[in-house]
Amino acid sequence: MxxxxxxxxxxxxxxxxxxxxxxxxxxxxxxxxxxxxxxxxxxxxxxxxxxxxxxxxxxxxxxxxxxxxxxxxxxxxxxxxxxxxxxxxxxxxxxxxxxxxxxxxxxxxxxxxxxxxxxxxxxxxxxxxxxxxxxxxxxxxxxxxxxxxxxxxxxxxxxxxxxxxxxxxxxxxxxxxxxxxxxxxxxxxxxxEDRGILAHETASFTYDEAFYLYFGNSNNKDLCRDTRYIKMDGRKIYEFALTNVPLAMKTCLDKSGIPIKDVKKILIHQANEKMDEAILKRFYKLYETDIPKGIMPMSIQEFGNSSVATIPTLYDLITHDKMENQHINKGDVIIFASVGAGMHINAMVYRY
Structure with missing residues (x-):
């Protein structure tokens, strides 16, 4: 199967x-x-x-x-x-x-x-x-x-x-x-076919982290107090992601049995370019190896953070050759990873 x-x-x-x-x-x-x-x-x-x-x-x-x-x-x-x-x-x-x-x-x-x-x-x-x-x-x-x-x-x-x-x-x-x-x-x-989902990993951190993203009032105190908006503690999310996302990715990859050198693409949820670059750096540091050029395609520059839509949109664009200098070939191993409100983290290793 x-x-x-x-x-x-x-x-x-x-x-x-x-x-x-x-x-x-x-x-x-x-x-x-x-x-x-x-x-x-x-x-x-x-x-x-x-x-x-x-x-x-x-x-x-x-x-x-x-x-x-x-x-x-x-x-x-x-x-x-x-x-x-x-x-x-x-x-x-x-x-x-x-x-x-x-x-x-x-x-x-x-x-x-x-x-x-x-x-x-x-x-x-x-x-x-x-x-x-x-x-x-x-x-x-x-x-x-x-x-x-x-x-x-x-x-x-x-x-x-x-x-x-x-x-x-x-x-x-x-x-x-x-x-x-x-x-x-x-x-x-x-x-x-002999390809598809190889491994996955999920975790929910809620003891101290549950409300890093939340619904809150406008910064404009003159607006209605009953209206709520998406709010976040960006610094805490940044630190949380850098600590936990690389570990989840490693756990998932190790579970799959695929060596790090065989990973061709890493598609990370994109909310912050600097954060994603730091996550990637820490992930490869766990394996004490260099980061391959072009392994992490980015769409945030044009599309911003569309939350749950970010990764499937990015994957769709790459697989249909709609991203410059980004391609996935049959048999390539991809890591998907995301972090967000909850605070939830997950990762998936996939053979295309």
Missing amino acids: AIRITGTGSYIPSSIETNANFNKHEFLNNDGSILKHDNDVIIEKFKAITGIGERRYADKHLNTSDLGFFAAEKAIADASIDPETLDYIIVAHNFGDVVHNTIQSDILPCLASRIKHNLRIKNPKCVAYDILFGCPGWIEGVIQAHAFIKAGIAKRCLVIGTEALSRVVDKHDRDSMIYSDGAGATIIEDTN
């Missing part, structure tokens, strides 16, 4: 929000005080740390489930399957559908049910459900699909990561420049 990804699809919104578009924002400290630097300095420092120059926002008439539906259609077409043969539709997201210029999240019905409805799937035995797992949600959905297939209760699953973070950002918070919208989808199924 080889459980593998047989089809991929992604949806990248066409609306580009450049760093220059933040010049007129009134950025404030957490206590509501005005930042001492001008916006151009704030934005320049932000880009130097995160690498983000622009990000994508969904059109006003679209929502998170719409983006997931578009990506799912492409993945189904890419795999050349009948959607009626799907056993599970697993949708990873964080905030449900938030209609543009509203403040309430809508997850009734769940996004997976909405996407199944839009795909016009009649089969009631195609089970549709959501997974809330922070940014590592898509990888965790793939791990669950793998478990279902390995246990013999499913043969084919659709796993989607979709998010519209632009709907839940505080415009008075510098961190709002990190977030973006998008969706990625994959078909996971049992095949007769």
Whole structure:
């Protein structure tokens, strides 16, 4: 049995929000005080740390489930399957559908049910459900699909990561420049080929770390106190990720039995370019070996942090030769890894 990804699809919104578009924002400290630097300095420092120059926002008439539906259609077409043969539709997201210029999240019905409805799937035995797992949600959905297939209760699953973070950002918070919208989808199924998912690893750190990412009030104290926005303790997340993500990746790779020299690509969730570079450096230091050139493709510069959509979108672009100087060949070993709200970490070793 080889459980593998047989089809991929992604949806990248066409609306580009450049760093220059933040010049007129009134950025404030957490206590509501005005930042001492001008916006151009704030934005320049932000880009130097995160690498983000622009990000994508969904059109006003679209929502998170719409983006997931578009990506799912492409993945189904890419795999050349009948959607009626799907056993599970697993949708990873964080905030449900938030209609543009509203403040309430809508997850009734769940996004997976909405996407199944839009795909016009009649089969009631195609089970549709959501997974809330922070940014590592898509990888965790793939791990669950793998478990279902390995246990013999499913043969084919659709796993989607979709998010519209632009709907839940505080415009008075510098961190709002990190977030973006998008969706990625994959078909996971049992095949007769000698490649696919080789190993996986997941951990939830909640004793002290659970609220490093949270929902909180705007930095603008004059705004409604009942409205909440995505907030984070960036320094603690950075330190947490650098300590724990490389270890999870190593545990997963060692479990797979694949030597480090055989790894061809590492696809890490992208929220901060400097953080990802530091994670990669620490990972290779654990094996006391040098980092191969071009092993970690980056899309954050153009697409920002689209949470659960980041990794499946990146994988889709590479496998369809839509990223310059980035290719994956049959038999190549890939490591997927992510960290996010919860605080959750996961990793997966995969032979393409």
